[in-house]
Amino acid sequence: MESxxxxxxxxxxxxxKRVPDDYQPPYPSFVARYKPSVNRVVMAYFGLQYRGTAAAAATDALAEIAARFAAEGGPSHWDRAQYVDQAGYENVVSVAYWDDIARFDKxxxxxxxxxxxxxxxxIGTFIEVLRPTVARHETLFSSLGRPEGVAAISGGMSGEVQEHAYWGGMRDRIPLSQTxxxxxxxxxELIRDGxxxxxxxxxxxxxxxxxxxWSDTETSERKLYLDDVEPVLREGMDFLRDDGLGIGCYANRYMRVLAxxxxxxxxxxxxxWWKSLAALERWAESHPSHVRIFGAAMKYLSTLGPSAKLRLYHEVTVAAADEQFFEYLNCHAKTGMLAAVETVAA
Amino acid sequence: MESxxxxxxxxxxxxxKRVPDDYQPPYPSFVARYKPSVNRVVMAYFGLQYRGTAAAAATDALAEIAARFAAEGGPSHWDRAQYVDQAGYENVVSVAYWDDIARFDKxxxxxxxxxxxxxxxxIGTFIEVLRPTVARHETLFSSLGRPEGVAAISGGMSGEVQEHAYWGGMRDRIPLSQTxxxxxxxxxELIRDGxxxxxxxxxxxxxxxxxxxWSDTETSERKLYLDDVEPVLREGMDFLRDDGLGIGCYANRYMRVLAxxxxxxxxxxxxxWWKSLAALERWAESHPSHVRIFGAAMKYLSTLGPSAKLRLYHEVTVAAADEQFFEYLNCHAKTGMLAAVETVAA
Incomplete structure (x- = not known):
């Protein structure tokens, strides 16, 4: 057991931290481990927003950003996901990760x-970037062998960690929570630049x-995930997207990863995107929409036990003001952090 | 809003504490307020255990302890509850409260x-007493106007308090948690004395x-409580009674209050009775048996909103070693804290 x-x-x-030193989590979980020389990471979301009529131009834009990712100085890892947003637009988000801030800046x-x-x-486009110090960041994985997101650039995973499977574990895993x-x-605030x-x-x-x-799940487990868990998860994600602002959730996208x-x-x-880690904690712990997700996941995992093939992970960052960048071009007013500021109509 | x-x-x-200073709970709750001169309270559980054949002797014993409660130096408040335990015995527990330790001792x-x-x-009997300083103790009430348990001797209730409706609120309400x-x-440990x-x-x-x-609930609310909430609560209570030891619950009694x-x-x-506040926290927050109770209560309360007539309360004490007393006569080995020690067979 390690921290x-x-x-x-x-x-x-x-x-x-919220648990005693002798706390033993009831099941194993793991975190990404960076080399000690890595001080900051970059997570950069490049979003594309369009309707069907602009599909050809969208395809070109996606090919172009992919080419840039592959070029000199590009990310160590990137992936792409798709969703239809609350205004009916098709969105494709390509998220890229760097562990070298100088390389990213260039x-x-x-x-x-x-x-x-x-x-x-x-075609609407947006860029949402965080470049946190690693002390402002945590990850959690239910199993080893398939890193996702920022963990894909970490180069390694921990053994079983202590700080998970209790409310407050997310905060306790972030090094900055020590102090x-x-x-x-x-x-x-909104800043207009043309x-x-x-x-x-x-x-x-x-x-x-x-x-x-859920790619590794088979027949009965797959059915359980798709029939009993996914609809509850989707409902919670929709709540955050449509009504999250009142509880401190600025924006939510529930996306399907593209191969x-x-x-x-x-x-x-x-x-x-959340006003604070505390707001995220409160939603996760006590809002009906997440309590239902938690209940469904719990029932799923207690039904299947260690034989579950579903893989779960997350990454959470609490960014300093100077570690953030949000820019939107021709996007509707409910896009990302635009939803967090007063109406953007001219 | 007060602390x-x-x-x-x-x-x-x-x-x-676990929440930021600007935390706003989503619904009101209240705590018992003692006069500042009250430094300690006493909560003394007098249990009686028997089978049907000893019913007459049991009635006598209950009348006798009630007479003692009514006599000089007796408690400021007491109530009585009944349950059939896991060994099939009838149990009646009379719990009495004092706010003056010298009066209690005498x-x-x-x-x-x-x-x-x-x-x-x-006839088996037992006495379980805590006499905590008020800094080791907290209460919580969903509504005003009907104090229960130790709150009945407190003399007053707070206005709306901040530290509730989040995991960790229980700890944050205990004054000793500040330090x-x-x-x-x-x-x-077991001590034999004849x-x-x-x-x-x-x-x-x-x-x-x-x-x-649930005495104030009417038709549809009453049905919802009795059909949807109570069975889930009972299941959780049975889990703690029968299998709690592995998660730090030494003993549990789920009792009906007697008029x-x-x-x-x-x-x-x-x-x-719990090994620690932390063990109680872990069960409440993440054990399937309590997550189901929490889910059922949440669904109930969100269905009814502020019109709910169900009243909920609790009191929690974390007692120092010298604030405790447990004594059992002719009780079976699963009675109260006897269940926490090695077998008591001679």
């Missing part, structure tokens, strides 16, 4: 210009990417 | 001798009395 907080990020505590300038500088008629409450500072809209959020904004992979050829894979993830 | 921790028990914190010596000194054939983890110290068996538990043993009162005349009232409560 989710890596040794080199342990600091003298001014804040206690790569990013021209990529940004190409992605949100100008796009053909009917700080990570309280939010201020409200998101056609581009930028959102300046605030200190300790929180991002979660929370995913599930290399562009077809839907048997993986999905929710990506949401 | 559950009364002003005169606020101390400089070395441990943080009263207790002869009452103890009468209750667990000797009893007729077929200490309340970790358990050691294992329960026919009397005493259990010496350990520092920071935890007691919860958690009750529900003054001895008939069953429309109130019940669960009373359980």
């Amino acid at each position: 989710a907080i890596p040794l080199h990020l342990e600091t003298p505590r001014t804040r206690h 790569w990013f300038a021209s990529a940004r210009e190409a992605w949100t500088g100008a796009q053909p008629e009917g 700080g409450p990570m309280s939010p500072g201020g409200n998101p 056609a581009r809209l930028r959102v300046k959020a605030h200190d300790n904004l929180c991002l979660i990417r929370s995913g599930q992979d 290399a050829g562009g077809d839907a894979s048997e993986k999905s993830y929710g990506q949401s | 559950a921790i009364p002003l005169h028990l606020e101390t400089p914190r070395t441990r943080h 009263w207790f010596a002869s009452a103890r001798e009468a209750w667990t000194g000797a009893q007729p054939e077929g 200490g983890p309340m970790s358990p110290g050691g294992n329960p 026919a009397r068996l005493r259990v010496k538990a350990h520092d920071n043993l935890c007691l919860i009395r958690s009750g529900q009162d 003054a005349g001895g008939d069953a009232s429309e109130k019940s409560y669960g009373q359980s």
